[in-house]
Amino acid sequence: MGILSLILIIGSIGLIGCGASQENKTENQAKEGTKTYTVVTDATFPPFESTLPSGEVVGFDMDLVNAIAEVQGFKVNIQHVGWDPMMNSISTGKADIGAAGITIDDERKQSYDFTEPYFEATQYILVPEDSTVTSVDDLKGQNIGFQSGTTGEKAVQKVFGKDYAGAKGYVDLPTAVNDMLTGRIVAVVGDNAVLGEFLKQFPDKNLKVVKDDRFEKEFYGLMVKKGNQELLDQLNAGLKKIKENGKYQEIYNKYFAE
Numbered sequence: 152m153g154i155l156s157l158i159l160i161i162g163s164i165g166l167i168g169c170g171a172s173q174e175n176k177t178e179n180q181a182k183e184g185t186k187t188y189t190v191v192t193d194a195t196f197p198p199f200e201s202t203l204p205s206g207e208v209v210g211f212d213m214d215l216v217n218a219i220a221e222v223q224g225f226k227v228n229i230q231h232v233g234w235d236p237m238m239n240s241i242s243t244g245k246a247d248i249g250a251a252g253i254t255i256d257d258e259r260k261q262s263y264d265f266t267e268p269y270f271e272a273t274q275y276i277l278v279p280e281d282s283t284v285t286s287v288d289d290l291k292g293q294n295i296g297f298q299s300g301t302t303g304e305k306a307v308q309k310v311f312g313k314d315y316a317g318a319k320g321y322v323d324l325p326t327a328v329n330d331m332l333t334g335r336i337v338a339v340v341g342d343n344a345v346l347g348e349f350l351k352q353f354p355d356k357n358l359k360v361v362k363d364d365r366f367e368k369e370f371y372g373l374m375v376k377k378g379n380q381e382l383l384d385q386l387n388a389g390l391k392k393i394k395e396n397g398k399y400q401e402i403y404n405k406y407f408a409e
């Protein structure tokens with residue numbers, strides 16, 4: 152082929168490059184050896200993850216994952232899929248990393264692998280400000296909401312039993328909180344920092360949180376498919392680096408500065 156057609160070909164590759172979509176860029180980077188991992192979440196859990204009106208998923212977990220990706224030299228593609236689909240897509244290998252304020256627990260450890268813990272949490276009880284509830288025992292016989300499939304559900308079951316008639320599972324915490332505002336349930340059990348965030352976001356709803364020592368300490372980890380040791384090592388190495396270089400603290404302060 153002549154030199155001219157070669158120049159034309161190179162020229163058009165250049166043009167394609169200019170107009171490349173995010174996906175094409177990702178492909179190009181993959182060719183250069185930069186891996187892209189798909190991160191799935193349930194973006195109904197501020198300040199760990201929520202969706203902006205633009206569709207962008209933001210929050211503590213996203214900053215954390217992006218910071219780890221940066222120090223480890225990989226790319227991430229973050230998707231809000233919902234809680235159960237997140238679990239499924241990690242099991243089936245459709246996605247690589249679950250980042251959703253996921254509590255590391257023994258039951259989940261049988262099906263998934265987790266990084267070292269990156270955040271400490273516990274369950275709190277969200278009630279209307281004028282509620283007389285001061286402990287989980289005060290909820291006996293009443294309707295209690297939580298996000299289905301989470302440690303909030305487990306905490307309620309632990310106190311009131313698996314067949315407790317007042318246990319009401321919801322697809323996410325905001326839906327449960329809405330049902331409390333309409334009076335269908337008297338309380339919502341959920342992760343402390345997130346219920347705290349709802350208090351801040353809805354000061355006009357007259358809500359308060361109640362703490363109870365019966366709820367155990369929990370620790371969040373990033374989740375991968377069981378046996379994906381290579382990715383787990385990458386994530387743990389990155390987590391260690393950002394804890395050492397101050398980046399983790401910076402992210403923490405951004406969301407939890409007093």
Ligand code: ARG
Binds near residue numbers: 234251255303342
């Ligand atoms: N930490 C709790 C759990 O692991 C709740 C997590 C819910 N996360 C979310 N993004 N909706 O069960």
